[in-house]
Each structure stands twice: as structure tokens, then as C-alpha cells.
Amino acid sequence: MTQEIDVSLVHITKKFGDLVAVNDVSFDVPKGSFFSILGPSGSGKTTLLRMIAGFEKPTAGDIFIGGKRMNDVPPNKRPCNMVFQRLALFPMMNVLDNVMFGLRRRGGMSKREMEKRATEALARVGLAGLGKRKINQISGGQQQRVALARSLVLNPTVLLLDEPLGSLDLKLRQAMKLELKHLQARMGTTFLYITHDQTIAIAMSDTIAVINHGKVEQVAAPEELYRRPATHFVASFVGENNMLAGGTVIRQLDDEVCEIDVGGIPMVGRMAEALKPGEKADLFIRPEMILIQPGRHEPGILGKVSEINFDGSHSLIIVELQESRSPLSLNVKLQHTEQAPEIHVGEIVTLRWNWTAANAFHHVAQHEA
Amino acid sequence: MATQLSRKLGKWLLLMPMLLWIGFLFVLPHIKLFILSFMNREGQFTLANYANFFTTPLYRAVFLHTVKYSILATLITLALSFPAAFLITKVFGGKIKAIVMLAIVLPYWVSELIQVFTWMVLFRETGIISYMLQTLGLTHQRVELLYHNWTVLVGLVYTSLLFMTIPIVNSLETLDDSLIEAAYDLGGNFWSTMREIIIPHAAPGIMVGSIMVFMLNLGNYVTVTLLGGKNSMWFTENIYDQFIIRFNQHQGSAFSVVLLTFSVLFVWGLLKLTKQDISEAM
Numbered sequence: 226m227t228q229e230i231d232v233s234l235v236h237i238t239k240k241f242g243d244l245v246a247v248n249d250v251s252f253d254v255p256k257g258s259f260f261s262i263l264g265p266s267g268s269g270k271t272t273l274l275r276m277i278a279g280f281e282k283p284t285a286g287d288i289f290i291g292g293k294r295m296n297d298v299p300p301n302k303r304p305c306n307m308v309f310q311r312l313a314l315f316p317m318m319n320v321l322d323n324v325m326f327g328l329r330r331r332g333g334m335s336k337r338e339m340e341k342r343a344t345e346a347l348a349r350v351g352l353a354g355l356g357k358r359k360i361n362q363i364s365g366g367q368q369q370r371v372a373l374a375r376s377l378v379l380n381p382t383v384l385l386l387d388e389p390l391g392s393l394d395l396k397l398r399q400a401m402k403l404e405l406k407h408l409q410a411r412m413g414t415t416f417l418y419i420t421h422d423q424t425i426a427i428a429m430s431d432t433i434a435v436i437n438h439g440k441v442e443q444v445a446a447p448e449e450l451y452r453r454p455a456t457h458f459v460a461s462f463v464g465e466n467n468m469l470a471g472g473t474v475i476r477q478l479d480d481e482v483c484e485i486d487v488g489g490i491p492m493v494g495r496m497a498e499a500l501k502p503g504e505k506a507d508l509f510i511r512p513e514m515i516l517i518q519p520g521r522h523e524p525g526i527l528g529k530v531s532e533i534n535f536d537g538s539h540s541l542i543i544v545e546l547q548e549s550r551s552p553l554s555l556n557v558k559l560q561h562t563e564q565a566p567e568i569h570v571g572e573i574v575t576l577r578w579n580w581t582a583a584n585a586f587h588h589v590a591q592h593e594a
Numbered sequence: 595m596a597t598q599l600s601r602k603l604g605k606w607l608l609l610m611p612m613l614l615w616i617g618f619l620f621v622l623p624h625i626k627l628f629i630l631s632f633m634n635r636e637g638q639f640t641l642a643n644y645a646n647f648f649t650t651p652l653y654r655a656v657f658l659h660t661v662k663y664s665i666l667a668t669l670i671t672l673a674l675s676f677p678a679a680f681l682i683t684k685v686f687g688g689k690i691k692a693i694v695m696l697a698i699v700l701p702y703w704v705s706e707l708i709q710v711f712t713w714m715v716l717f718r719e720t721g722i723i724s725y726m727l728q729t730l731g732l733t734h735q736r737v738e739l740l741y742h743n744w745t746v747l748v749g750l751v752y753t754s755l756l757f758m759t760i761p762i763v764n765s766l767e768t769l770d771d772s773l774i775e776a777a778y779d780l781g782g783n784f785w786s787t788m789r790e791i792i793i794p795h796a797a798p799g800i801m802v803g804s805i806m807v808f809m810l811n812l813g814n815y816v817t818v819t820l821l822g823g824k825n826s827m828w829f830t831e832n833i834y835d836q837f838i839i840r841f842n843q844h845q846g847s848a849f850s851v852v853l854l855t856f857s858v859l860f861v862w863g864l865l866k867l868t869k870q871d872i873s874e875a876m
Contacts, residue, residue, distance in 0.1 A: 278779060279779075280775055280778075299778075300775070300778045300779050301778045301779070301780075301781045301782055301783060302781075306779055306780060307775075307776070307779045309772045309775070309776055310772070311770065311772055313770060313772040313773045313775065313776035314776075315773060315776075315777075315790075315791060316795075317790075317791070317794040317795060318790075326777070326780050326782070326790070327780035327781050330780060330781035330782050330783075330786060331781050375780065376780070379780065379781070
């Protein structure tokens with residue numbers, strides 16, 4: 226079965242003068258999915274979204290929404306709606322009129338019908354009965370929902386979200402994050418969400434496209450992205466990682482695994498890129514994938530605990546490697562389970578990890594994130 | 595206690611210059627005007643000055659003419675200023691914005707009198723426009739472009755453009771561009787976005803500008819007399835006549851009070867009609 230595609234970008238490039246904001250980007254957004262574009266600020270993700278919405282014209286390439294080419298369709302004629310970063314609710318109207326704005330513009334509907342639909346949309350986002358309120362009389366979280374209802378009431382092919390959760394405080398953001406995901410699942414509308422916050426993207430998305438410097442680094446499901454980053458940038462940007470830079474590849478153990486000399490210590494890792502013996506490489510190891518054991522054990526890497534940061538469900542332990550030529554340390558995340566070993570500062574510990582927990586890339590001299 | 599008292603005193607001291615200004619130059623003269631308007635030349639109480647205004651067709655006609663053309667001039671000013679303010683705030687950026695802004699402010703660096711003289715140089719029988727029309731062969735004799743109602747309108751609009759543009763620029767500057775984009779995104783077009791988003795947002799600025807310009811027009815004397823001549827039928831000329839030509843300060847005072855009362859009521863009614871608060875509008 227081939228999956229239906231709602232949004233398709235084909236070799237999209239956007240230049241502002243000499244500046245290339247988006248550089249030859251292509252990807253497909255499957256129908257009914259929660260798709261995120263994740264990138265640091267200045268990566269071109271907002272420009273990308275604005276091109277899909279129709280506020281910017283691509284310098285080259287084509288945009289398809291629902292199978293139709295959109296390049297020359299103005300924003301008010303596109304089958305997509307946008308939830309703006311600062312929400313852009315209309316303060317001169319009440320909540321219900323905000324939600325009805327799009328329906329009024331579309332026309333061909335009685336006032337009663339419009340009110341019915343707008344009221345339903347408000348109920349769907351949990352704001353039943355607040356229609357008569359003014360925009361400045363409702364809370365930030367409620368404003369988020371109004372912005373959602375205002376777009377969703379038009380049944381867009383795809384809903385574009387420009388980091389609307391960014392302005393909320395942490396607690397509310399966590400709550401809205403789940404709610405947004407549930408809403409998307411319930412309605413089945415395709416969501417295209419852009420954010421620089423990888424925790425949000427990972428928690429909500431079916432698929433994430435990571436972009437940096439206007440180029441797509443990887444398009445994958447969150448778990449794939451997390452476990453098998455395709456590029457050096459993705460490995461450093463998505464999730465926490467220990468980066469051990471400037472090692473030398475010793476040998477290839479099989480198709481996927483290699484051994485790398487990091488400061489005199491041989492370490493195993495997955496070859497995310499083809500690496501030959503003798504090449505410089507950077508190794509990324511997830512802190513929570515490192516096994517830590519008190520005392521000296523074989524095989525393993527010896528270290529001394531220099532710091533323990535208690536963080537509720539887990540502790541972040543900083544371990545200085547004992548046998549390296551230059552000072553090297555690794556962050557280890559230890560879950561506080563029944564079986565968790567007791568670790569103390571100053572103690573000698575043994576670290577171990579499965580090759581799947583570490584990803585090796587060609588060495589990149591200076592990382593710009 | 596003492597600090598509280600001195601703080602209170604400080605506030606009043608800071609307000610003093612303004613209070614003195616308003617008190618001596620505005621409130622006191624107007625009280626005097628008000629009292630004078632109810633007196634005859636012998637200093638006795640009378641309503642005759644007001645009766646004169648309401649029973650003399652000429653005064654009524656001049657008054658209505660003044661109101662009509664003040665409103666018209668205000669509307670034309672608004673029609674010219676709004677697009678300009680919109681372009682300045684939402685379309686132009688950087689250097690062009692500064693240049694256009696300067697172009698609007700620059701004429702106000704010279705006095706109203708000089709501004710009006712330049713119009714006279716353009717409009718008079720022996721003026722530049724008349725000369726050009728003759729040179730181009732569009733007319734065979736000199737054309738007098740001064741002393742028409744429309745000439746007065748041109749002058750009034752020109753002298754008040756700034757007072758309309760600035761408040762509208764101020765109010766449009768606080769309009770988040772994403773609101774306009776959101777309106778488009780939801781299917782709005784230029785006119786519906788203008789009508790439902792941009793104009794409602796700019797309403798306080800439009801109101802302030804209109805009130806200011808209307809008041810300036812209503813009380814204008816220099817522009818009106820110089821461009822409109824003796825027959826320009828502006829109410830301020832009646833007041834001038836009474837005070838200066840006829841030495842009838844009582845009648846002149848009554849006219850002044852009528853004009854002031856009318857403008858206050860007019861503005862109040864307008865604010866009521868558009869459901870705006872004076873404090874909000876200002």
C-alpha cells in the first residue's frame with residue numbers, strides 16, 4: 226500500500242539576496258501524520274514553513290499540497306492554515322468571532338451554521354462556553370487553544386504550527402504537548418510542526434525532519450533519529466550525548482561496528498558513516514546507555530567519579546576516565562531503580578556500553594550548532 | 595507622613611507650569627468670553643447675542659458652511675493620510691521609510707503662513723499654474739485659481755496632513771504583522787483584512803487624528819482667509835469681524851462660545867457613536 230502524501234517539497238531553495246536560507250530541501254509529509262521540522266534558530270525552518278503557507282516564494286523547486294502544485298497559489302487560497310508563533314489572535318474580536326473569521330471569509334454558509342461549527346471547534350479544544358470572552362480575558366493556554374480552533378475549524382489539509390508552545394511556561398507546555406498530540410490523533414489532520422526544541426519534537430512526532438543551515442540532515446521517526454542519527458549534526462543536536470572528538474579508527478569489526486582509539490582507550494561504536502582505519506572520527510555515546518559498575522571489572526573502561534548530580538528519577542554522574550592520555554570525562558545517566566548500584570564521589574568505577582549505544586562519524590573540527 | 599506630604603507637593607509642583615498655562619491662557623479667557631457673551635454693550639445681562647446667531651440666516655449659513663467644509667477637509671485628509679501611514683509602517687522599510695516620513699514632516703518646519711503663501715504663488719492669476727496652463731495652450735487668458743471653496747480645501751488638507759498621519763502611524767506601528775498574515779492565511783483578502791483587522795486596530799489613531807484635524811479646520815483663520823478671500827464664509831471670520839471691525843466683543847464672544855460648544859459636542863458625539871473612550875483614543 227502506498228501512503229498518501231499531503232505535503233511534498235521538491236528541491237526547494239530559497240535565497241534572500243546572497244543568503245541561502247533553504248538549500249535544496251525535499252521531503253514528503255504522509256497524510257494524517259504528525260510531522261516536525263526540527264532545527265536550531267536560523268536553520269531555515271521558519272522560512273520553510275512560510276513557503277508552505279505561501280508567505281514566501283521559493284527561489285527554486287516546487288511545493289505540492291494535497292497533490293496540487295502550490296507555487297503560484299496565494300496564502301488565502303491554500304488548503305493549509307497556520308498557528309502562528311505569537312498566535313496572532315485578533316484582539317478586536319471575541320473568541321467566537323476569531324474562530325468564525327475563516328468561515329466568514331469562505332462564505333456560502335448561514336450565520337447559524339458558522340456559529341455551530343465554531344462552537345463545536347471550541348468544544349473540541351476544551352473551550353466550550355468561552356466564546357463571548359475577549360482575547361485578553363483568557364489565559365495563555367486558552368489562547369493557544371483558540372488559535373488551534375481558529376485553524377482547525379476550516380478543516381485544512383495540513384495544519385502548520387510555528388512553534389506555538391514556545392511562549393508557554395514549562396508546566397503548561399508539557400500539558401499542551403500531550404493535548405496537541407491527542408488532538409492530532411483524534412482529528413486525523415496532518416500536522417506540520419516546526420520547533421527548535423527537540424524534546425517537543427521527539428515526544429509528539431511520527432516523523433521528524435532535522436534541518437541545519439537550510440539543508441535536511443535526516444528524516445526519520447523519533448526513535449530512529451535518536452538511536453541511529455544519520456549525521457554528525459543530528460547526533461549532537463538530538464538528545465543528550467557524550468561527544469568524544471578526534472579519535473582514530475583502529476579497525477572495522479564487521480559491516481556496522483568499528484573500534485576507535487580515543488585518547489589511548491579503544492572504544493566500540495556503530496559506524497554511522499563508512500569509516501576506514503586510520504581516519505579521524507568522533508564518537509557519540511548516550512549517557513543513559515552506559516552501564517556503570519563500582520570497582521574494577523573486565524572488560525570495561527575504568528573511571529573515577531568526580532561529580533554526582535541528583536535529578537529525581539535519575540542521577541547524572543560525571544566520570545573521569547583513568548587510562549586516557551589526556552583528561553577525558555563521560556556523563557553517565559543512572560536510573561534510580563531497585564537494582565541501581567550505589568555510586569559515591571571519588572570511587573573507581575567500570576563503564577561499559579553496547580556498540581549500538583555509540584555512533585561514530587567522521588571528525589568535524591568545529592561544530593556549529 | 596512628611597515624605598508623603600512632600601511627595602504630594604512635588605507632584606503638584608511638577609504639574610504647576612501646565613496648570614498655570616491652562617488656567618491663564620485657556621480657562622480664564624474662556625470664562626471671560628462666556629461672561630461677555632451674555633452682556634450687551636451697557637454691561638447688562640442679555641441673550642440677544644445668541645438670539646442674533648440663531649435668527650440671522652447669514653450667520654447660520656456661514657456656520658453650517660464651516661462645519662461642512664471642515665468635515666469634508668477632515669475626510670480628505672484621512673483618505674490621503676491612511677494609505678500614507680499604511681505604506682510607512684507596513685510596506686516601506688529602512689531608508690525609504692525615513693525619507694517618506696521626513697517628506698511628510700518637512701513642510702511643517704515652516705509656519706502655516708509661509709505654507710499658505712506658497713499655495714498663493716501657485717494658484718493666483720499671475721501664478722505658476724495659471725502661467726503653465728497658458729503656455730501649454732490650454733487656456734487663452736489668465737485663470738484665477740484662488741478664492742474657490744476647493745482652494746480652501748487644498749490649503750486645509752495640506753496644513754493638517756501631518757496631524758492625521760502621525761497618530762495613524764503610531765497606532766499602525768503597534769499592529770503585529772502576523773495579524774495581517776493570519777487574516778490572509780484564514781482566507782481573507784486585501785479589503786476584508788483592511789476592514790476587519792487593520793482599520794479596527796488603527797481606529798484610536800484615526801479618531802485622534804480626525805478630532806485634531808477637525809478642530810484645526812474649524813478654528814482655522816489664516817489659511818481660510820488667504821486662500822478663500824473675503825467671501826470664504828468661514829465662521830472664524832465672523833468672530834474676527836465682531837471683535838476687530840465692529841468692536842462688538844459681546845457678539846464675538848457669543849460666536850466663540852457657540853463654536854467651542856459645538857466642537858466639544860461634536861467630538862463627544864463622535865466618540866459615543868464609535869464607542870470609543872476619550873482616554874483610550876488619546
